[in-house]
Amino acid sequence: MPTVSSEELAAAAGVNSAKLRKDFSYLGSYGTRGVGYDVEYLVYQISRELGLTQDWPVVIVGIGNLGAALANYGGFASRGFRVAALIDADPALAGKPVAGIPVRHSDDLEKIIQDNGVSIGVIATPAGAAQQVCDRLVAAGVTSILNFAPTVLSVPDGVDVRKVDLSIELQILAFHEQRKAGEEAAADGAVPATAARKQSAGKGPDGDMPAVMPA
Amino acid sequence: MPTVSSEELAAAAGVNSAKLRKDFSYLGSYGTRGVGYDVEYLVYQISRELGLTQDWPVVIVGIGNLGAALANYGGFASRGFRVAALIDADPALAGKPVAGIPVRHSDDLEKIIQDNGVSIGVIATPAGAAQQVCDRLVAAGVTSILNFAPTVLSVPDGVDVRKVDLSIELQILAFHEQRKAGEEAAADGAVPATAARKQSAGKGPDGDMPAVMPA
DNA sequence: GGATGTGAACAATTTCACAGCC
DNA sequence: GGCTGTGAAATTGTTCACATCC
Numbered sequence: 001m002p003t004v005s006s007e008e009l010a011a012a013a014g015v016n017s018a019k020l021r022k023d024f025s026y027l028g029s030y031g032t033r034g035v036g037y038d039v040e041y042l043v044y045q046i047s048r049e050l051g052l053t054q055d056w057p058v059v060i061v062g063i064g065n066l067g068a069a070l071a072n073y074g075g076f077a078s079r080g081f082r083v084a085a086l087i088d089a090d091p092a093l094a095g096k097p098v099a100g101i102p103v104r105h106s107d108d109l110e111k112i113i114q115d116n117g118v119s120i121g122v123i124a125t126p127a128g129a130a131q132q133v134c135d136r137l138v139a140a141g142v143t144s145i146l147n148f149a150p151t152v153l154s155v156p157d158g159v160d161v162r163k164v165d166l167s168i169e170l171q172i173l174a175f176h177e178q179r180k181a182g183e184e185a186a187a188d189g190a191v192p193a194t195a196a197r198k199q200s201a202g203k204g205p206d207g208d209m210p211a212v213m214p215a
Numbered sequence: 216m217p218t219v220s221s222e223e224l225a226a227a228a229g230v231n232s233a234k235l236r237k238d239f240s241y242l243g244s245y246g247t248r249g250v251g252y253d254v255e256y257l258v259y260q261i262s263r264e265l266g267l268t269q270d271w272p273v274v275i276v277g278i279g280n281l282g283a284a285l286a287n288y289g290g291f292a293s294r295g296f297r298v299a300a301l302i303d304a305d306p307a308l309a310g311k312p313v314a315g316i317p318v319r320h321s322d323d324l325e326k327i328i329q330d331n332g333v334s335i336g337v338i339a340t341p342a343g344a345a346q347q348v349c350d351r352l353v354a355a356g357v358t359s360i361l362n363f364a365p366t367v368l369s370v371p372d373g374v375d376v377r378k379v380d381l382s383i384e385l386q387i388l389a390f391h392e393q394r395k396a397g398e399e400a401a402a403d404g405a406v407p408a409t410a411a412r413k414q415s416a417g418k419g420p421d422g423d424m425p426a427v428m429p430a
Numbered sequence: 431g432g433a434t435g436t437g438a439a440c441a442a443t444t445t446c447a448c449a450g451c452c
Numbered sequence: 453g454g455c456t457g458t459g460a461a462a463t464t465g466t467t468c469a470c471a472t473c474c
Binding site: 016018019022032033034035 | 443445446450451452
Binding site: 050079081120172180 | 285380
C-alpha cells in the first residue's frame with residue numbers, strides 16, 4: 001500500500017479525517033492532492049518529529065521485577081531507545097546479566113551516565129530510594145526522568161519527570177465498570193451514571209453516607 | 216486541617232481555582248460558602264465517584280517479571296483492588312507463591328473468574344498469548360481488561376480494553392528532550408521547536424531527508 | 431468577611447465545507 | 453474526479469466576576 005488517504009487513516013484511528021489532515025498540516029505539507037499521503041515518507045516525517053530517528057541511551061536504576069521487566073521489554077529498541085546500563089544497589093546483583101546486559105553497582109552511576117552521554121533515566125527502585133537516586137541522576141547530567149516508584153520526586157527547573165502509576169489505568173477501568181453497573185441498576189433509584197445530579201447531594205444522614213462522614 | 220479552600224487546592228494542583236470549583240460542582244454541592252470544603256467529606260465523595268470505595272477483585276494472567284511486579288505493587292490495595300488470583304500457563308509455577316499469593320494454572324482460569332466474581336483482568340503475558348487469554352477472560356465474564364502485552368486486542372462490544380505501553384512515556388520524555396536540544400541549537404539554522412513551520416517543508420533532496428525516503 | 435457555585439465572556443479545539451491542485 | 457490544506461463555523465473547555473449564602 002504505497003499511499004493512504006486521510007479518510008482511511010482517520011477510520012483506522014477512529015477520528016475525524018479533517019482533524020487528521022489539520023494535525024498533519026502542522027508538521028508540513030506532506031500529502032498530494034487527489035492522491036493522499038505517501039506512506040513511507042509520512043512514516044519518516046512523523047518518526048523524525050517524534051524523535052524516533054534518534055538514538056537515546058537510557059539507564060534503568062533498580063533491577064527488581066519491574067526493572068527486569070523493563071530491561072526485557074522489546075518495544076524500546078524499535079523506538080530508538082538503547083539500554084546503556086542496568087544499575088542496582090545490591091552488590092549481589094552486580095555483574096549478573098539481565099536481558100543480556102550485566103547489572104552495574106550504583107557506586108558507578110555517575111561514571112556510567114557521563115561515559116554514555118545519558119540524558120534519560122528510568123527509576124524502578126523502591127519508594128524510599130527514589131529521591132536519592134533521582135538527585136544523583138540529575139547531578140550527573142540526566143534531564144529527563146521516568147519514575148515508576150510510588151513517590152513524587154522533586155527536581156530542579158529544566159528537568160522533566162513523568163510518573164507512571166500502574167494502578168491508575170486499573171482505576172479508570174474500575175470507574176467505567178462502576179458506571180456499567182450503575183446503568184443496569186438505574187431503574188431502581190440508583191445514582192445515574194451521568195455527572196449531572198447536583199441537587200440531590202444533601203449532607204444529611206441520607207443512606208449513601210458512610211461512617212467516615214465528618215460530624 | 217479540617218477544611219480547604221478551592222484557592223489552596225488549586226495552588227497545590229497547579230490549576231485555576233474556578234476550574235476546580237466548576238469541576239467539583241459537577242459532582243455535587245459539597246462545599247460551604249465562606250468556609251471551603253470539608254476535607255474528609257470531600258475525600259469520601261471523590262473516592263465514591265471514582266469507585267475507590269468498592270472492592271474490585273482482579274486476576275493477573277502471566278506471572279513473568281511484569282506480572283510479579285504487578286502482584287507486588289503496593290498501590291492496588293489502597294485503591295480498592297484485591298488480587299483474587301495469579302494465573303500462568305507454566306505448570307512449574309503452579310502452587311508457588313508470588314507476593315504471598317499462590318500461582319494457579321491457566322486451566323482453572325474460567326473457574327477462578329466465576330468463583331470470585333471477577334470483572335477486571337490484567338494481561339501480562341507475552342504478545343503471542345494475549346489474544347487467546349483475552350478471549351477466555353471475556354468468555355468467562357470479564358468486562359474490563361488492562362493489557363500490558365504489546366498487541367492490540369480485539370474484543371466484543373461492551374468490553375473495555377486499556378493498553379499500557381511502557382515505552383510511550385519514554386517516548387514523550389525523548390520528544391521533550393529533543394526540543395530542549397533543538398532550542399539550544401536554534402541559532403545555527405536548526406528546525407525550530409514549535410510546530411509552526413509549514414512553508415519550509417519541501418520534498419527535495421534537502422539534507423534532512425534519509426535513505427528511507429521513497430523515490 | 432470570605433468562599434462557593436455558576437451564568438456569561440472568552441479561549442481553544444474540532445468539524446465543516448470548499449478552493450486549489452494533481 | 454479525488455483528496456489535500458485551510459479559512460470559517462460550530463462546539464467544547466476554561467476563566468472571569470459576581471450574586472449568594474454561611
